[in-house]
Amino acid sequence: MPRKTDKKTAKAANKTAKKEKSVAASFNGENVSSNKKEAMSLYAQSRFGEKKDDKIIYSIYESLYLLEKKKMEIKEGKKKLKFENLMEIARKKDPNVKTKYIVFKNIRNRGFIVKTALKFGAEFRVYDRGIKPGQDHAKWVLFPVQENSQLTWHDFSAKNRVAHSTKKNLLIGIVDEEEDVTYYEIRWLKP
Numbered sequence: 083m084p085r086k087t088d089k090k091t092a093k094a095a096n097k098t099a100k101k102e103k104s105v106a107a108s109f110n111g112e113n114v115s116s117n118k119k120e121a122m123s124l125y126a127q128s129r130f131g132e133k134k135d136d137k138i139i140y141s142i143y144e145s146l147y148l149l150e151k152k153k154m155e156i157k158e159g160k161k162k163l164k165f166e167n168l169m170e171i172a173r174k175k176d177p178n179v180k181t182k183y184i185v186f187k188n189i190r191n192r193g194f195i196v197k198t199a200l201k202f203g204a205e206f207r208v209y210d211r212g213i214k215p216g217q218d219h220a221k222w223v224l225f226p227v228q229e230n231s232q233l234t235w236h237d238f239s240a241k242n243r244v245a246h247s248t249k250k251n252l253l254i255g256i257v258d259e260e261e262d263v264t265y266y267e268i269r270w271l272k273p
Contacts, residue, residue: 105148107140109158109168114145124153129195129214141198142172142179143186143206150187178226182206185226185255188263199223203244208253222253222267229258246270 105124107116117137124130124138130148131138140148148154149165156163172179182205189208190196197215199207207220223245227233245252245268252268 104152105154107145107154107156109145109156109163111158114140114142114154114156116140124148129197132197142168143183143196143198146172146183147187147190178228181228181257182226184257184261185224185263189224189255189265196224202248202250204241204248207250220250223248223250224253224255226255226257229256242268242270 105116105120106118107114107121115137116131121131121138125133130144131140140154145154145156146165146168149156149163149168156168169179169183172183176182186196186206189206193211195209195214196206197209197220199205199220202223204223205226206224208222208224209215209218210221213221223241225241241254242252254266254268256264256266258264
């Protein structure tokens with residue numbers, strides 16, 4: 083038989099969970115941002131977004147992820163965006179956004195922090211579990227691909243060179259028709 087203190091503790095936990103607010107953010111046609119306390123807290127805890135001046139700027143993938151997990155509400159003007167709305171906006175800019183998002187979501191759900199890596203010439207950089215950006219460097223550069231897409235040896239070599247030049251391991255996330263993701267890690271070896 084449960085004790086009264088256990089019931090009180092459970093009620094208090096439920097109230098805390100209900101009070102936990104989602105991040106209120108705005109979309110300006112290019113990016114999603116927020117200067118709210120919840121955004122700062124989420125950044126400190128899980129490193130979603132990037133700090134810039136007095137606000138947090140989110141990548142499209144982070145925005146989609148937080149929207150899908152109901153941890154973010156995004157408004158474009160007065161209109162509240164749904165996951166499907168934001169995905170369609172992103173698809174117009176990048177026809178491969180769904181494949182990239184599937185890989186982002188999969189690896190983030192596995193406990194890794196994922197950030198964009200366009201400045202490195204890759205899609206994402208991935209930090210090992212327990213490592214936050216700023217504490218150490220990313221361990222991998224990640225390239226999402228569809229299972230039925232073709233990758234030439236030149237494409238593969240270029241991806242490998244990007245990883246090697248940034249002192250990271252190459253990670254390829256292959257998305258199949260069921261939207262399952264298989265990862266292949268490629269490393270340079272000196273015989």
